Amino acid sequence: MNRRQRFLETMTFGSPDRPASGDYFYYESTRRRWESEGLPKDANPLEYFGMDFDPFAWKIPHPELFPPVPDFGTTALEETEDYRIERRPDGEVVRVLKNVPPPAMPQWISYPLQTLADWPEYKRRLDPDTPQRLPADFPQMVEGEYRNRDYPLGMWVGGTYGYLRNWWGVENLSMLLFDNPALIEEMIETLTHLALGLLDRVLSTGVELDWVMFWEDLAYKSGPLISPAMFRKFCLPFYHQVMDRVHSAGIPIAMVDSDGNIEKIIPMWLEVGVTVMHPMEVAAGMDVAKIRSQYGKSIGFFGGVDKRVLASTPERIRAEIRPRLESCFADGGYISACDHAIPPDVSLDNYRYYRDLVAEVSRQLYGG
Structure with a gap:
């Protein structure tokens, strides 16, 4: 079974030969530490650790978060x-x-947005048809590298609150939600147009996608920064429209990336068909086993491993993480990964120990 098959079987609660493995290696500071501890300088961590999934490495080549084009x-x-x-x-x-x-x-x-007068110019830069949003040789990539790939390929497809917060800041956006709901609706309609337009450009090439990822970062330690009622009113229409397109294209996996405690928003994502939650940040009270007990196999996870535990000792890693792996792997629909990009206080030896533990539990449950 190759990486693509294993990812799809894992995340659709099928019959993988073992659970798919994944993580992402985002911080250069972590890379420098690991190289000082023995990671070969020319090593690709995905290959070095035998990963099946990385949403930053194996994706359609546009920025994960839709930027203004031209940028500033x-x-x-x-x-x-x-x-x-x-x-x-x-x-x-x-x-x-x-x-x-x-x-x-x-x-x-x-x-970026300080006053209402700033919005029209910023909006002008959010056109999905701007040629620079995809590489000029993207059709050739589809016919070449992507056609017979053995890895899961996907696409980041935008979001709602997280973008508006980046544009205005939490305080200003919180006021606008009450003071100018028409502007909120216009901005989210713009994001919807951008997401659908870019998704259509990609799909028109005939590329077959295995997953899409939304980005929000809409929560903090104790809960969402936007009320569930306002999320339903302002944000959920975006998800309905984009997920309609995702479903019609036959893309099997839809994920959302949001740090913080997202428990109050999860039911609405499930309602529209976004079924995989990431990164399940433990410091914010997100517990994979608890959420699985509430929603069963209607929900999957990518993440859920406490980065603070990975920075501790092998004994603590085994004691705290092994029982979670046994439970989650037995249920399926779970890729064990750090609950954010791996920080530089995680040593190479600790990370290798954790990955060996993942392999140990996989063999115990799946054989091989």
């Missing part, structure tokens, strides 16, 4: 020994620490 460029506005203030391509202005690499977060100083 990167401009340094101030620089010291310790930090740099810069305007980024999306239009936000941030302060970045120079000596502390990601996952250290920048400080947001201003957002």
